[in-house]
Amino acid sequence: MAPQCQALTLSDAKRCSEIGTQSNNLFCAYHAKQCHGILENTTQLIGQKFVILRALERLERRTAEVLYESQKWFKWVRQCQDDEEAQRAKEKEQVKKEAALFQRHWKEVEARLRRLRQKEDAKRQDEFLEMAYQERMSQEDEDT
Numbered sequence: 001m002a003p004q005c006q007a008l009t010l011s012d013a014k015r016c017s018e019i020g021t022q023s024n025n026l027f028c029a030y031h032a033k034q035c036h037g038i039l040e041n042t043t044q045l046i047g048q049k050f051v052i053l054r055a056l057e058r059l060e061r062r063t064a065e066v067l068y069e070s071q072k073w074f075k076w077v078r079q080c081q082d083d084e085e086a087q088r089a090k091e092k093e094q095v096k097k098e099a100a101l102f103q104r105h106w107k108e109v110e111a112r113l114r115r116l117r118q119k120e121d122a123k124r125q126d127e128f129l130e131m132a133y134q135e136r137m138s139q140e141d142e143d144t
């Protein structure tokens with residue numbers, strides 16, 4: 001008995017009534033040709049699938065690299081900001097210390113100037129009293 005083609009027709013899913021002469025007698029000449037076209041297309045699609053998968057792998061790897069770099073970048077920026085903040089705090093503290101030092105020094109200078117002025121005033125007063133005394137004495141000499 002001649003082998004029947006194994007292909008099913010698309011319209012009613014019934015077996016093809018032709019004799020199977022191609023592909024180990026599985027298909028008739030018409031369906032063997034169709035299957036060959038489908039196999040070629042499938043092979044092409046599988047090839048394309050591998051190309052796409054490889055591209056996706058590369059994309060994933062690159063994405064991971066970019067994420068890692070941007071994470072490093074953000075960490076670096078954060079570190080810079082922290083350093084700047086610490087530096088600003090240090091400078092503020094230094095300015096405060098210098099202001100306090102200046103204040104203390106200025107108070108010392110003011111106290112010294114006050115003492116000098118008091119000494120000067122006392123000296124002038126002494127000189128004035130001495131002059132008045134001398135004048136009085138010379139007047140008394142003239143009167144006697």
Ligand SMILES: [Zn+2]
Nearest residue numbers: 005016028031
């Ligand atoms: Zn057939």
